[in-house]
Amino acid sequence: MAVLRSLLPQLGLFLCLALCFSPALSASYNDPCMVFDTISTSDNLGVSITVAGSSGENITYTVLVHVNSSVSAVILKAVNQNKPVGSWVGATQECNDSSVLYRVTPSDSSGFQATWIVPNSEDMTKVNLHVFLATGNGTAAMTSVNLGEQKTPVTVNPTPEISETNQTTAMTTDRTTAKSLAVNALGSPLAGAFHILLVFLISKLLF
DSSP states (O other): HHHHHHHHHHHHHHHHHHHHHHHHHHHHHHSSOOOOOOEESOOSOOOEEEEEEETTTTTEEEEEEOOTOOOOOOEEEETTEEEOOOOSSSOOOOOOSEEEEEEGGGGGTTOOOEEEEEEEOOGGGGGEEHHHHHHTTTEEEEEEEGGGGSSSEEOOOOOOOEEEEEEOOOOOOOHHHHTSSOOOGGGOHHHHHHHHHHHHHHHHHHH
């Protein structure tokens, strides 16, 4: 019994540390890509989709996204009724929600290009392409292209300069896309207060 009591402080410290770090580990596991504090939606992100060719049972599309020096990464997600569509070539990282992340380099400042391979049996009229432009400081701009409402090639207006002082798009959180790109749990004051309270209660019980 005395040995058990001597181990209680170490056990309490371990539980406290586990409670403190569990939100960060959970957020990292849920989405290995990027976590955004703010996502702005816009119809003015430059996106074009063209057919590059076909081979066997697949059709290859070229997705061109106009970027500028403020964009650090491009995240792409194609869905048909919430089911992922096709595969992406050369992505930097695959996300847990079927989206993919491409890092943008200075050489991509005029335009970023990705290759998208889709089975030719896919009904492209029902496909939505979600495009996220990560601009740093936990912010991203997002647009959605419905291929059923467009003719190939699909073209959206060129990208305007994205800046923190000149943001005219409405700030929203899209439940279907922001589920995996949600606000980091550590950034929530309520979550932080809750964990501090748990640590305090456990320390009172064990020490």
